[in-house]
Amino acid sequence: MTSKPESESCLETWIIGKEFRFEAAHQLPNHDGKCARLHGHSWRGVVYVTGNKLINSGVKQGMIMDYGDISKYIKPLLENYLDHYHLNESTGLANPTSEAIAKWIYEQLEPQIPGLVAVRIDETCTSQCIYSKGKVNFLGF
Numbered sequence: 618m619t620s621k622p623e624s625e626s627c628l629e630t631w632i633i634g635k636e637f638r639f640e641a642a643h644q645l646p647n648h649d650g651k652c653a654r655l656h657g658h659s660w661r662g663v664v665y666v667t668g669n670k671l672i673n674s675g676v677k678q679g680m681i682m683d684y685g686d687i688s689k690y691i692k693p694l695l696e697n698y699l700d701h702y703h704l705n706e707s708t709g710l711a712n713p714t715s716e717a718i719a720k721w722i723y724e725q726l727e728p729q730i731p732g733l734v735a736v737r738i739d740e741t742c743t744s745q746c747i748y749s750k751g752k753v754n755f756l757g758f
């Protein structure tokens with residue numbers, strides 16, 4: 618019988634999430650219904666960061682990444698592109714679906730947050746999207 622190497626069988630994973638909110642308008646010009654009209658939402662987002670080792674000393678001891686540091690990276694996106702903007706104009710997305718916005722936010726944060734694993738965007742209370750890319754099968758957990 619073959620057994621996994623100890624390093625593999627003991628691999629631990631944490632995923633942390635930091636929520637953010639913004640008010641913004643958008644329109645989906647190709648949509649065959651009401652979403653073709655300019656309309657607004659109270660959007661909710663969550664940035665997910667993963668890691669398999671906790672910081673072992675200092676002020677961030679016991680963390681994957683400080684929630685406050687995730688917020689620091691989100692803040693300029695909120696101020697310059699998301700909160701109280703018309704998303705078609707501010708992001709340059711011609712068709713800013715939840716899918717497109719989640720991917721856009723992911724790609725803005727990717728260079729700054731090495732452990733970034735997914736971005737969730739809730740467009741309404743009943744409609745949401747999770748974007749993830751490559752590294753980890755996020756939905757497989």
Ligand SMILES: Nc1nc2c(c(=O)[nH]1)N=C([C@H](O)[C@H](O)COP(=O)(O)OP(=O)(O)OP(=O)(O)O)CN2
Pocket residue numbers: 645652713714715716740741743744
């Ligand atoms: N896959 C996607 N479908 C739709 C998107 C989207 O971004 N991705 N967006 C819209 C509209 O912009 C709309 O604002 C949200 O649609 P919907 O969930 O249908 O909105 P309602 O609040 O009317 O939904 P109910 O739960 O039925 O009240 C459309 N589709």
Ligand SMILES: [Zn+2]
Pocket residue numbers: 643652656658740
């Ligand atoms: Zn909408």
